[in-house]
Amino acid sequence: xxxxxxxxxxxxxxxxxxxxxxxxxxxxxxxxxxxxxxxxxxxxxxxxxxxxxxxxxxxxxxxxxxxxxxxxxxxxxxxxxxxxxxxxxxxxxxxxxxxxxxxxxxxxxxxxxxxxxxxxxxxxxxxxxxxxxxxxxxxxxxxxxxxxxxxxxxxxxxxxxxxxxxxxxxxxxxxxxxxxxxxxxxxxxxxxxxxxxxxxxxxxxxxxxxxxxxxxxxxxxxxxxxxxxxxxxxxxxxxxxxxxxxxxxxxxxxxxxxxxxxxxxxxxxxxxxxxxxxxxxxxxxxxxxxxxxxxxxxxxxxxxxxxxxxxxxxxxxxxxxxxxxxxxxxxxxxxxxxxxxxxxxxxxxxxxxx
Numbered sequence: 598x599x600x601x602x603x604x605x606x607x608x609x610x611x612x613x614x615x616x617x618x619x620x621x622x623x624x625x626x627x628x629x630x631x632x633x634x635x636x637x638x639x640x641x642x643x644x645x646x647x648x649x650x651x652x653x654x655x656x657x658x659x660x661x662x663x664x665x666x667x668x669x670x671x672x673x674x675x676x677x678x679x680x681x682x683x684x685x686x687x688x689x690x691x692x693x694x695x696x697x698x699x700x701x702x703x704x705x706x707x708x709x710x711x712x713x714x715x716x717x718x719x720x721x722x723x724x725x726x727x728x729x730x731x732x733x734x735x736x737x738x739x740x741x742x743x744x745x746x747x748x749x750x751x752x753x754x755x756x757x758x759x760x761x762x763x764x765x766x767x768x769x770x771x772x773x774x775x776x777x778x779x780x781x782x783x784x785x786x787x788x789x790x791x792x793x794x795x796x797x798x799x800x801x802x803x804x805x806x807x808x809x810x811x812x813x814x815x816x817x818x819x820x821x822x823x824x825x826x827x828x829x830x831x832x833x834x835x836x837x838x839x840x841x842x843x844x845x846x847x848x849x850x851x852x853x854x855x856x857x858x859x860x861x862x863x864x865x866x867x868x869x870x871x872x873x874x875x876x877x878x879x880x881x882x883x884x885x886x887x888x889x890x891x892x893x894x895x896x897x898x899x900x901x902x903x904x905x906x907x908x909x910x911x912x913x914x915x916x917x918x919x920x921x922x923x924x925x926x927x928x929x930x931x932x933x934x935x936x937x938x939x940x941x942x943x944x945x946x947x948x949x950x951x
Contacts, residue, residue, distance in 0.1 A: 627656055627680055632702050632727050641723055641738040641747035646678065646704050651744040652716035653706055658683070660820065661806075662813055664799035666838040666851040669939065670707060670931045671770055672760060673721065678704040679795065681822045687795075689825035691833065692877060694792040701728040703792055709760050715744055721756065722774050723747050726784070726792055733790040735780035752776050763938070770933050783930060787864045798876055799855065801834035835876060838942065849946035850876060852939055856928055872903055872914075885914050886950070896925045906950035915943050 627645045631638050638644065648654045655661060659680045667675060681687060685698040697703075703726040711719035720740040727734045738747035739754050753776035759767045784790045800813040814832065817823035826832075835851035836843035854876040860867040861874040870891055873883040882888045885903030890913060898916045905911035917927040919940045926932070 627658055627702075629682055629700055632680075632700055633729055637727075637734070637736045637749055639749050641725075641749075644702070644725070646680065646702070646725075650747075651714075651720070653708075653718065653720075659704070660817070660822070661804075662795070662800060662817075663804060664794045664855060665802045665835050666799070666855050668793070668855050668931070669928075669936050671772065671934050672762060672768075672936070673707040673709060674718070676706040676708065677794065679817075679822070680704070686822055686824045687817070689797065689823060689827070691797055693786075694794075694796050695823065697728045697792070697795075699728055699730055702726065703795065709758075718744075720744050720747070721758075721772055722750075722754075724775075724780075726790075733784070733792070735777070735784060735790055737774050737776075737780070739774055750774055750776075753779065768934065773931075773933070775930065779930060783859050783928075786859075793859045794855070798833040798835045801829065801832045802837075833876070839938070845942075845946055845949065849942055850874075852942060856939075860928070885912075896927075898925070904947055904950070907948060909944040909947040912947050915940065915947060918943055 628643065631644045642650060645656055646659050648656045653676045655678050659678050662677050662679055680702040681698065682700040685700060687695040687697045687701065689695060704723060706723040707721045708718040709721065710717060722740065723738045725736050737750050737753065739750045740747045754774040756772040756774065758772055759769050762768055784793060797814065802813065803810050804813045806816065812829060814823065814826055814829065818826045835854065836847050838848045838852040840848065853874040858875040859865060861870060861872050862868065863873060871888065872885050878884055886906060888903045889901060890897050890903060896917060897913050900911055900913045900916060903913045909915045917925060919935055920926040921933060921935045
């Protein structure tokens with residue numbers, strides 16, 4: 598097994614920021630009226646989600662969380678937070694995202710390591726999902742150069758920038774902030790906007806909170822934010838896709854579940870493809886094994902089946918994940934680069950199939 602890399606500058610900075618937040622009591626308070634307002638505030642600070650936004654220190658009542666296997670977005674580091682109003686809680690679901698109460702919020706900041714920025718981070722954007730009476734509303738806020746504030750960008754944004762790569766070196770990209778309509782492209786389920794990440798299987802692992810390590814689901818339940826949690830032995834869990842000690846099949850399925858299955862499922866925007874990649878899917882043909890595509894256009898690369906057991910080079914799924922060409926690459930939103938680690942994982946997974 599490959600050795601784990603030393604803790605990064607970003608992780609050290611985050612730990613320091615979290616400890617600072619713990620010591621200061623997570624000052625500041627969330628403005629519940631801003632979450633429920635029909636018109637979103639112009640600036641992110643109006644919500645009160647952070648005690649120190651530039652260092653991503655959450656306000657009181659806002660809890661940091663992380664999925665075991667995260668969604669890929671051009672190697673961005675992400676900081677995810679959840680807020681549930683006092684006296685309310687989310688309801689446990691074994692398969693889908695938890696049912697959050699009106700007034701709840703999910704906050705996700707996209708950032709890159711930068712030693713010259715506060716907390717060692719270059720903050721790029723923060724996306725918020727707000728649970729209102731009529732459902733979830735999604736908005737994107739883009740950070741200014743001095744990292745003091747993030748401004749609402751309903752129409753999205755294109756940001757040319759140089760980003761650090763996991764193996765070293767830099768890459769020049771045009772970072773894409775989604776517009777309002779594109780948010781629904783990934784967050785749609787049966788036509789409604791829903792969260793993707795906060796599911797039992799993604800959160801069922803130990804997380805290093807300030808002062809203690811604890812299972813995230815247990816932490817949420819202890820904080821009164823989650824009801825209906827069964828014994829952890831009965832809760833599904835995905836592995837860390839980079840953990841080479843975990844079974845290969847589960848690692849590949851975990852990656853596909855978080856990166857692809859929000860669209861590729863019976864209730865999702867890609868339902869007409871017949872390719873369903875959720876963690877719970879058990880039918881080989883639905884997973885693409887030996888399955889011919891519904892429409893064999895340019896995206897198929899002249900290949901015949903989604904997954905050809907034993908032959909990754911003949912598999913459309915591998916071809917599209919490996920591509921960075923618009924109209925071919927999958928996922929089609931949220932990235933402009935290819936993660937060679939994911940490609941290697943999927944190639945190995947398909948190669949061992951019989």
